[in-house]
Amino acid sequence: MGGAGGNGGGGGTGTPITASVTVSGADPIAVAPTFFGENYWSWVPDWGDPVAAVEAQTADLGLGLLRAGGANNDRQDPIPFSLDEVDDFVTYARAVGAEPLIQVPVVKDIAGEAATPQDAADLVTYVNVTQGYGVKFFSIGNEPDLYEEQGLMPAGYDAAAFCATFREFATAMRAVDNTIRIVGPDLSWKYQSGANDWLTPFLQDCGDVTDIIAVHRYPLTAAACTEAAAYADVTSYRSVLSHLGDILVATGQEGKPLAITEANITWDGDPANPQMPASPGTFPAALWVADNLGASLEAGLYSVDYWSLSEGYTLGIFSGTNPTPSYYAIWLFSTHFGQEVLTVTGAPAGVSVYAGRSAESSSTAVFVLNKTTNPLELQVAFQDLARTAPVSLQVAPTSLQMAIVADDGSASAVTSYSADMTAPTALP
Numbered sequence: 472m473g474g475a476g477g478n479g480g481g482g483g484t485g486t487p488i489t490a491s492v493t494v495s496g497a498d499p500i501a502v503a504p505t506f507f508g509e510n511y512w513s514w515v516p517d518w519g520d521p522v523a524a525v526e527a528q529t530a531d532l533g534l535g536l537l538r539a540g541g542a543n544n545d546r547q548d549p550i551p552f553s554l555d556e557v558d559d560f561v562t563y564a565r566a567v568g569a570e571p572l573i574q575v576p577v578v579k580d581i582a583g584e585a586a587t588p589q590d591a592a593d594l595v596t597y598v599n600v601t602q603g604y605g606v607k608f609f610s611i612g613n614e615p616d617l618y619e620e621q622g623l624m625p626a627g628y629d630a631a632a633f634c635a636t637f638r639e640f641a642t643a644m645r646a647v648d649n650t651i652r653i654v655g656p657d658l659s660w661k662y663q664s665g666a667n668d669w670l671t672p673f674l675q676d677c678g679d680v681t682d683i684i685a686v687h688r689y690p691l692t693a694a695a696c697t698e699a700a701a702y703a704d705v706t707s708y709r710s711v712l713s714h715l716g717d718i719l720v721a722t723g724q725e726g727k728p729l730a731i732t733e734a735n736i737t738w739d740g741d742p743a744n745p746q747m748p749a750s751p752g753t754f755p756a757a758l759w760v761a762d763n764l765g766a767s768l769e770a771g772l773y774s775v776d777y778w779s780l781s782e783g784y785t786l787g788i789f790s791g792t793n794p795t796p797s798y799y800a801i802w803l804f805s806t807h808f809g810q811e812v813l814t815v816t817g818a819p820a821g822v823s824v825y826a827g828r829s830a831e832s833s834s835t836a837v838f839v840l841n842k843t844t845n846p847l848e849l850q851v852a853f854q855d856l857a858r859t860a861p862v863s864l865q866v867a868p869t870s871l872q873m874a875i876v877a878d879d880g881s882a883s884a885v886t887s888y889s890a891d892m893t894a895p896t897a898l899p
Contacts, residue, residue, distance in 0.1 A: 485845035485868065492817040492849065494826045494835060496856040499811035500771045502827070503728070505570060507805040508536035508776030510733060511560055513783065515549060521781035522563065525789045528798075529780060530567040533805050536608070536774045537564040538732055540574030540657070545613040546623070551581040554597055561604050570607060572654060572732070572776075573598065575644065577612030577636060578623050588643035595647040609651050610732070611640045614659035614687060616669045630661075630669040634677040641680040652682040657732055662686050664714050674722035683773055684719060685730040689738035694747065696737055696756070701749035702842040704736075705762040705823060712770045728773035734763065735778050740786035751785045754869075754890035757796030761840055761871050764804045765825035768812045777801070799888060799895055803873050807836050813856075822847060833857065833878040841866045851876075871895075 509529070513521050522529075539560045544552045557573065564571035575591040591611070598606050615633040618624035624632070633656065641653050656677070662670035670686065678684075688711065690704050712729075719725045736759045740751050749755035760777065767775045777797070781789035788798040809829035818824045821843040827836045835858060841847045847866040853859060857878035866872045870889035877883065888895040 485843075487846045487848050488819060488822070488843060489848045490817070490819040490822065490850070491852065492815055492824050493852045493854055494837065494856070495814045495816070495854040496828060497814065497854065499813055499828060500769070502768060502808065502810050502812060503535070503771075503773050505535040505730075505774045506768065506772065507532065507534050507801065508538060508569070508572075508732075508774045509534055509788070510541060510776055510779040511537050511539045511563065512541060512543070512779035512787075513781065514539075514552075514556060514560065515543075517549065518783060521783070521787070521789070521791070524792045525781050526563060526566060528789070528792070528794060531806075532567075532798075532802055534567060534569040536572055536776060537567065537569035538572040538574065538610075538776050540572070540610060540613055540732070541778070542613055544574050545576045545578045547576065547579045547581060547583060551583070552576075553581050557594070557598065558602070561598070561602075561606065571604075572608040572610060573606055574610045574613060574657075575640060577615070577640070578618070588639045591640045592643040592647050595644045595651065599648045599651070607650070607652055608654055608683075609644060610654040610657055610685065611637050612655070613657055615656060616658045616661035616667075630672040631676065633669070634673050637673075637677050638680050653680065654683045654685045654730065654732065655681050656685070658686045660687070660689075662715065662718065663711060668718075670715075670718050671722060674718065674724050678722055678724045678727070681724075681727070683728045683730055684715075684724060685732040686715070687733035688731055689733070689735055691737045693737050693739040693741070693744045693750065696747040696749040696751075698748045698755045701736060701755050701759040702762070702821070704759060705766050708763060708766050709770075712766070712772075729770075730772060730774040730776070731767065732774065732776045733778045734775055735786050736760075740782075740784035742785050751797070752790060752795045754796045757800040757888075758840055758842060758869070758871060760797045761800040761804065761838065762823050764801070765823060765838060765840075768804075768808070768825065768827070771812070794894075796888075796890075800871060803871065803886065803888070803895060804838065807873060807875065808838075809834075809836055822849075824849075824851075828856075832875075835876045835878075837862070837864070837874045837876060839864060839866050839872045839874075841868060841870050841872070844868045
């Protein structure tokens, strides 16, 4: 990034929006080292093993967590996630600087038979005893609230049935290594307000054997990926996070970390679908990712793991080996946000502002999402921080801007990213 004197690229022909926000350091929230995450997909050799080709660029993200999971790993389809594949995954995760999270299958073991607690124990034995990898994080199954409707479990399979399975598996796994941290229940959607709630009964009965509470979130259908829906979703997301917090409190689990172990704007990345303005791979989808990251940071989540790295469908942050706009949105946050989340107030409608603090560089990073078609003239004030002088930012319509604001009052470094750019650009 190049230096900039508190300005940057407010082009556009609409009437400028003039607004002020305040960044406060009074109540900082620590960013979990595992916060920035991704899903390791696709590793399938017959499909070209796309993740292998993007290892170097993935390392540039500075991820804290990399998850090997999903429906394919649970069903062993199209091929088993064998011990050789486990070796490759752990090696990959460590090479890109991330902690590995290994999903233990519940549906089928690597031989194609019904998975058992002993299979789970054997996998932990292989990973942490035989190979000595020291993997900390394991999860059990994937989206069990869909098992019955997908024909993977018998009629009547419910949260109580999954809890019984989960407890058996967790007990067997901890008998091998009692230092591991178990993640779950990785629900697809049956935790939301008004849904057939699986999370409450699961945590009531199995919260004691779950170290990190995890669910998945894909808010929109493929056909609903409009710009308006993408830009408005952060409000719904905050409501979901609040509802999840209420469930954790009601079940006595409020002290446990909360993670979103799969996320994307939609679950349906079939390229045969009509492509919408905010479909995965588009710039509006990247603004959705940036908003999702910012709200997740403010909520103090343990990890947010997007689906996925690279695959034949359009959901990956790589298209082949080419980074999509969502890659760059994640990169700006993961490499520049800092170690603490600060409080931001005053953002106008259609604008999101997030701020992070880096004690190492004695600076504050301010991220501005202008989701309107108007230029934005934004005054940023600082409270309870070493920085006292305000900063003026000029933000282009429909763009993401990052300003690194130094404590000593020197010129800020401003980077802008919009749909007409191939990558984020430092502004003069």
